[in-house]
Amino acid sequence: MTTTTTATRPRPPFDPELEAALTLIREQMPVTFTPELIPAMRSGFAGEAVLAEIAERGLVVRDVTIAGHAGDDIVVSVIERPGRTGTGPGIFHTHGGGMIIGDRWLGVPMFFDLIEQQNAVVVTVEYRLAPEFPDPYPVEDCYAGLAWTGANLEELGIDADRLIIAGGSAGGGLAAGTALLARDRSGPALAGQLLICPMIDDRDLTVSTEQIDGVGVWDRGSNLTGWNALLGDRRGTDDVSIYAAPARATDLSGLPPAYIDCGSAEVFRDEDVAYASRIWAAGGEAELHVWNGGFHGFDMMAPHAAVSRASVAARMNWVARILGV
Template structure:
């Protein structure tokens, strides 16, 4: 069903990209989650050649997740890294149902090189096989582990920035709340890129965008897989859906961005407003005409270049302190 609401148009360059993608975007229903995973591709794969060009090394570790079950982590650092540098704790996107720890890492390689940062990315378990609270608790267990093993990893536990896009952005916000409420490791910042924050499906932007890359029907599938019959009810934890949190005081400074032409627009803006109301520093960017994940799928476009530059600037300011 096509939305009857008027909506901001896609940026012309991005609209051309969507036209090329066309039928390449996989279908998603509750019944096709497994095939959706199989068809989904990383548009910027983290190859050995790419790592070599940046002078970055990779190692993979098995660490304890939620309830002590093992999960994989990938650790990236400069080949000449010594001592304790700032850290980026990365949580991948994929609508809570897809993706892996290597998704979205390639654009972060310059942060490792320029700031001698250590990047750690976690393979949290996916819904529906592992519904809430598994994904967010896996991610929080990973945060506890890297803080406890900071010396082994070559990072400073007081300079950890948590980062994620889409579902990863929602999980990043969720573990920032968990760290605050449980007295966990202090975070130096939270980088929330087009974050998936609200299961209630009630915003104007969710009604507007039934076209693009990640649309309303997809979003319902993702939240249903994570929450089951609790989706949209009063029983959902703010750690799973951070937009439900009414007290955002005491959280680390945030960077939030999204496109004006995506369904997560209003929840991203609302979360930024909540942070400001709670006295938390937050930088918000809403990129005109951007669809969900535009910067990863079309990094060559002018709006993507502007978004990447703004993000890089924030990271520089927060990793350099």
């Protein structure tokens, strides 16, 4: 499959190792995801591989049905090591997938070492996807999962002062939105928010969205597909909640410490940098990393690359510091 570059601005170059990986990626997925591709995209994101890794590591999983948005049933999965006793850190996880694809297993392997080595517990939520379930379903489902976690800390064996929220891409945006909801609804308390290349701005007005158009991974057209599915005709208007698109929040005070990362050659770069800057402007804590030459999701798609290894190490170093492990 050939790549057609339609970007209207010059863009930062891809890291050479990552650019080589893009050749293989292009053989497996299109540059731009359109609404017609959503069913096919979903079929490629089953969680069997992650469940197989969980089984191989000997971890324990249990599914719990809880009340999501509007009282409907949704599922959260609790992952821990067998025979676990005592208390430890907790990670509430919101998966990526552009608001339209993915499942609760996407992204959780990054926490397996914490589960094994630091007695951590991961709770990952199966929020409902757009366009069938548009805003506010996804973020409210995520908040419902976080609220359930916060109400069951003792039973889960999670230290009340060591619970963080974490997500990548759309999951990063949902984590940011859920953290805002937790602030505005007075809990549950969070020790940190891990926002991995978060999808937080529906307005399509940044320089980076113009640069990454018809090139890379999750380009401008794909991003518009995701936001249009979530928001419909409200996208880009004044009728969009800060919880759906956290970049719209005018008050970023009172939030837990944030870790925000992204690539220099991805759509989300400018909105993510701006979010960190506005947290600082509000007197908050944010650690920001912009990885030179990174396309969206580069660390997952090209884990062998030096920049990928560096990004994962920096991310997990922050998690260790926040959780005190």
